[in-house]
Amino acid sequence: MGQAAKLLRSLEAEEYLAWEASQKERYELLEGVPHAMAGASEAHNLLVGNLYFLLRPVAQEKGCRVFFSDMRLRVSERTFYYPDLMVVCGEDPNPLYKERPCLVVEVLSEGTEATDRREKLWRYREIPSLQAYLLVDSRARRVEGYFRTPEGWLYRVWEEGEVEVPCLGVGIALEEIYREVLQ
Numbered sequence: 001m002g003q004a005a006k007l008l009r010s011l012e013a014e015e016y017l018a019w020e021a022s023q024k025e026r027y028e029l030l031e032g033v034p035h036a037m038a039g040a041s042e043a044h045n046l047l048v049g050n051l052y053f054l055l056r057p058v059a060q061e062k063g064c065r066v067f068f069s070d071m072r073l074r075v076s077e078r079t080f081y082y083p084d085l086m087v088v089c090g091e092d093p094n095p096l097y098k099e100r101p102c103l104v105v106e107v108l109s110e111g112t113e114a115t116d117r118r119e120k121l122w123r124y125r126e127i128p129s130l131q132a133y134l135l136v137d138s139r140a141r142r143v144e145g146y147f148r149t150p151e152g153w154l155y156r157v158w159e160e161g162e163v164e165v166p167c168l169g170v171g172i173a174l175e176e177i178y179r180e181v182l183q
Contacts, residue, residue, distance in 0.1 A: 013077055017096055026070075030119075032078040040069075043138040044107045046181045048084050051105060051136070054176055055087060058168045064089035064102070072097035073104065075123045084136075089167060090129075100129040102167030108137045121146065125153060131167045141178050 010032030011019065020027050020034070027034040040048075048068050056066045068085045074097045075081060086101040104124050106116040116135055124133050125146065135144040143163045147154045156164070162171030 010078065013074070013080070016080065026082060028082055029078065029080040037082060038111055040107075041109060041138060043181050044084070044109060046179075047107050047136055047138060047177065048105075050177055050179055050181070051085050051172075054172045055085075055103075055165065055168065058165075058170050059087055059089075062089065062168060064168065067098065073101060074099050075127060079123065081120065081123075087165075087167060099127075101127065102129055102131045103134070103165060104130060104132075105134045105136060108135050109139070132165065134163065134165075136177065138181075141174060141182055143174060143177065 011029060011034065012032070013029075016027075016029045016032075016034065020029075026037040028037060029035075052066055052068050059066045065088050066085065067083075067088065069082060071082070071086070072080045073083050073086060074094075080097060083101075083104045084107045085103075085105040086098065087103040088098050088101050090100065092098045092100045104127075106112070106120060108116055121133060124130055125148075131148050133146040137143070141159060143158045145156045145158070145164065147156065147164070147166060158174055160174055162173050163177065164171055
């Protein structure tokens with residue numbers, strides 16, 4: 001026998017935050033519907049760790065903060081994500097989530113790539129404070145970036161050299177991003 005049918009109902013932001021606090025797993029909220037988060041690979045964890053290590057000192061010098069994996073990003077009243085990494089400069093005071101990142105990074109894997117490239121790209125670009133969205137591949141040395149310009153969004157790919165991080169005014173070497181990954 002299967003499980004009994006459950007009524008699917010949409011959650012508002014405050015309901016979601018209270019409900020998720022009582023759960024063992026983490027859940028993203030997409031248009032009011034919670035979705036369980038998958039675990040991450042070793043390569044994924046190393047990449048996020050490397051990026052945090054590389055960006056944190058620069059962010060601190062500029063009065064910014066770097067958050068990874070466990071901090072929610074509210075992109076609308078009924079949609080919250082857990083980006084792999086984000087940089088927030090300026091005031092963004094809610095302790096449960098952030099709303100004004102200047103940089104969002106997602107690490108691509110087989111299971112997340114489609115969502116990161118379509119759904120999240122579309123939604124992240126609507127965040128007024130966002131200057132860049134980086135997609136870091138966990139299977140190949142390749143970083144893709146979407147950058148806000150006065151003319152619109154610019155797309156760029158790196159397979160060598162330094163990846164631009166405009167809101168911090170730095171470049172980070174691809175070699176350092178992939179340190180101990182894909183050796």
